[in-house]
Amino acid sequence: MQFSQLALDKRLLATVDHLGFAEATEIQQKAIPTAIAGKDLLASSRTGSGKTLAFLLPAMQRLIRSKPLSKRDPRVLILAPTRELAKQVYGQLRLVVANTSYKSLLILGGEDFNQQSKALARDPHFVVATPGRLADHLEHGHLYLHGLEMLILDEADRMLDLGFADQLQAIHKAADHRKRQTLMFSATLDHAAVNQFGAQLLNNPTRIRIDSEAEIHSDIHHRMLFSDHLDHKEAQLKALLEKQDFKQLILFTATRGDTDRLAVLLSEWGYSTLALSGELNQTARSQIMQDFAAGKAKILITTDVASRGLDIPQVSHVVNFDLPKHPEEYVHRVGRTGRAGAKGDAFSLVGPKDWPSFKKLEAFLQQPLAFEAIEGLEAKFKGLVEKPKRGPAKAKPTARSGKKTGPAKRAPAKVKRPVAGLRDIGDAPMMVKKKPVQPVDDES
Incomplete structure (x- = not known):
């Protein structure tokens, strides 16, 4: 019209x-x-x-x-x-x-x-x-x-x-x-x-x-990658930056500390970078936004402070180094690309600490999200399987009076592990034999 x-x-x-x-x-x-x-x-x-x-x-x-x-x-x-x-x-x-x-x-x-x-x-x-x-x-x-x-x-x-x-x-x-x-x-x-x-x-x-907040933007290609730990995420990020032909890119992190650390790291890799977080005063934040909009840097590293209200047509890629805790913020983050009819790419690195947020996101979007892998950087982590919930023990009548008492007390028995079964994790079924071991590396 x-x-x-x-x-x-x-x-x-x-x-x-x-x-x-x-x-x-x-x-x-x-x-x-x-x-x-x-x-x-x-x-x-x-x-x-x-x-x-x-x-x-x-x-x-x-x-x-x-x-x-x-x-x-x-x-x-x-x-x-x-x-x-x-x-x-x-x-x-x-x-x-x-x-x-x-x-x-x-x-x-x-x-x-x-x-x-x-x-x-x-x-x-x-x-x-x-x-x-x-x-x-x-x-x-x-x-x-x-x-x-x-x-x-x-x-x-x-x-x-x-x-x-x-x-x-x-x-x-x-x-x-x-x-x-x-x-x-x-x-x-x-x-x-x-x-x-x-x-x-x-x-x-x-x-x-017009449309639901939980509706995936059709102009944005959403791509999930399993990650094992912090070093693995950094290696994946470096590979993405080298392989993707991006105009400008926004990298979202969970904390100000990650924002500052990654800004230094990406500068060492040779990328022009700006870092933005909510702790900066308004003058500094405004200057950073103006510089990025003017194309003075190819990459903006930020917390969710820039997930809304940033409208820069040159942003062709968004990378979630960490998934946000609230799924609504994911929609706003990736919405910084694919604007005004343009196409965009959104990558998310999903490690063990991100898994609860990932499951919330799938429930919010009401559809499964497929995983991809970077050749040579495939992850061992493939998701976590929730333990089945046990119901409360039923009271049993005593032999003497027939009255119900509490659950019978007895020596704890060895719990037999459930039989291994197939479970869809990511984009293909895999055999889950036990809960994956949490990695020692700290992703935060």
Whole structure:
């Protein structure tokens, strides 16, 4: 569907055309008409589906076509869970409002509070913010939301998971009037807290579900590799970097320590590398992201701080050096590649410590994941087999009274190992005779 079929103002159509967008994505086709009609919206769509434009264009349409409710209050407030995602949204907003009289402002935690209060006093039309810092400014009276026309929550599930429920409630109460329109986007509509919170914020919303958060992105080739231990993972990583023809690559790790260590190691291998973790201050994080987006390094090594909100078309590969504990984060990690119709490759190194996370991921995706191997670096580890659970012992009647007592006490007998059987582990059945021995090497 063309954007011209979505009843957008001709000035917005000119902007869309100037930005090079031809056809609307599925979330844009369904969300834009609903939002333009003034209805509240609760929508789910996978990462990289174009949802940012799905709420920015209706917001601009409202400002163009209607009179403001207040001359001083922000007209549109967009909330995002992380600084990185807020900066990405703000970057797209700047493109949409370019060559117009509408003013926009980005409010992030970790930046100068007084400078932000001065910027808010200049009455921006759009405010993009993280909820914690915006709630602080509300509490100090640096802005009011009595005239707010649109409240947009991007990745509401993530905001709630990060503990921003109280701040979101405060923002909602500050802008609680019948003329406010609310758009809520979530990775999934099966999130109980999102539905409960949406019932408080939204007025008879239209629900749009484009695809499940657990749905594997069809443009990404997911490849799993068994790993024996830390040294084995590093050897596999080196082989992948040598064999894969990548434009830019993001390497995800579990800890800051791994991030720093691998950055040094990859530099020794001759790769231009940047390292990013949540412990860095905002200025340093922003500089690293800008440098990577500008192509100053081929590899970005990071924790989950960059699993959302990083939109760089040149990222052709993602490698999970460690699997994340939560399967939702896997989807967001690999979603950094295969964006805007491009193809991507995602490799995951699965060792004994990653096995519980791998099983959670398979259950989350509701499909088996096949394993591959690098020639000469095949792993001995092939997965762990869960021990069968034993039920409680049944009480037996005594010979003397016939009454039931507790389980009979007797000397422990030798437990006979179960007969070996076939079990599918990875992409082929194998004979499992005993539980594999846990390797001594530390993967963390």
